[in-house]
Amino acid sequence: MFEELDNHITRCAPMSSSELGVFHSRLKSKILKKKTLLLQQGEICKFEAYIVKGCVKKYYIDPDGEEVILQFAVEDWWISDIGSFSEQKPSNLFIETLEDTEVLMIDFESKQRLFAEIPKLERVFRIMMQRAYSVLEGRFYATVAHSAEALYLEFLEKYPTIPQRVPQQQIASYLGITPESLSRIKSKLLKKD
């Protein structure tokens, strides 16, 4: 349950097994049913969640009532509204499970306490944030520079497991296009081969 997580952590900063033990003890394991809402617009995000097993989406509802998916998270990813969590201010976003999902969650106070107890973790989370930032930056550049078709192909490469796990309309939403357009792109790609 903790192996992958510990690998990531010790790659950022060496950590004794007792320190890892303290870290583990602050994480709460939860099993969540499909379609569970972890965060709703207007709420303060109370967690950072590491996904042990399952699949989660983060989205907001635009003024027309349309769901716009900003992120999928699967095994071995973290999910949270970082702005809302770290500033403890209301979120604009929703976070919801797409499958039955097992997560390890940490709340704001536990994280603060943890940093006081194991300052090295401050480094671990700084490095994780840097990586998350540059991943988001890369995605942003791709979105402005590439066509819908190119974005879809990149998505398939990067997240090969997701198309089998979530409906295509949600992938379309993530790509910033309509389900109809994605359908057209797919049939066009099929003809090409």
Added chain:
Amino acid sequence: MFEELDNHITRCAPMSSSELGVFHSRLKSKILKKKTLLLQQGEICKFEAYIVKGCVKKYYIDPDGEEVILQFAVEDWWISDIGSFSEQKPSNLFIETLEDTEVLMIDFESKQRLFAEIPKLERVFRIMMQRAYSVLEGRFYATVAHSAEALYLEFLEKYPTIPQRVPQQQIASYLGITPESLSRIKSKLLKKD
């Protein structure tokens, strides 16, 4: 020169003036002429730079040879290619001054040493990263969800000083539209009022 910077830092973590002194001593002040390239595609980004005075752009060159501006940075901002800097790997980006600019720069080794000397700074930079992340996230959401006109109006609100400082074609590039489209948007907005 350091006041604004120190304000930001002490708001993240209390810091004695001797600690701040150590931090300052690791920063190199530089005065850069307009159009100075700080980073080029293929290079490893060797700095994080805090802008004391001036204006800088970060961009990449797309396959058609077009400059795509990803970020403007003005007084009191940091600029770097975080991915390239923190992983010490080649960058895809360019960073270039748009005006004569004064910066405070820190290099990779100095930053590492600084964290060893003043572990509290680890927290400061973690918090800065979190903020940067949620700002980028917000911009990303806006880009996928809003029209070019809305993006331009948001840009004017958020960065009121930039339009007077940089050519409109560069703002268009930042917004992800052509200069012609921006020109049309502007004339349409003028007629409205």
Added chain:
DNA sequence: TTAAGTTCTTATCCTACATCAAGAGTTACG
């Protein structure tokens, strides 16, 4: 197993923005 959701596809028409082109101001400098 049938009916009621969902989800995906296909077709037609539409719109925001791109592309191409030409002209009008501005700024830089030989």
Added chain:
DNA sequence: CGTAACTCTTGATGTAGGATAAGAACTTAA
């Protein structure tokens, strides 16, 4: 100065993807 080199505007035309609609295929559950 005057001419080159940008920069901005405006117009004509093109296109990727949106909106709408309707039906097909697949799911779910009574």
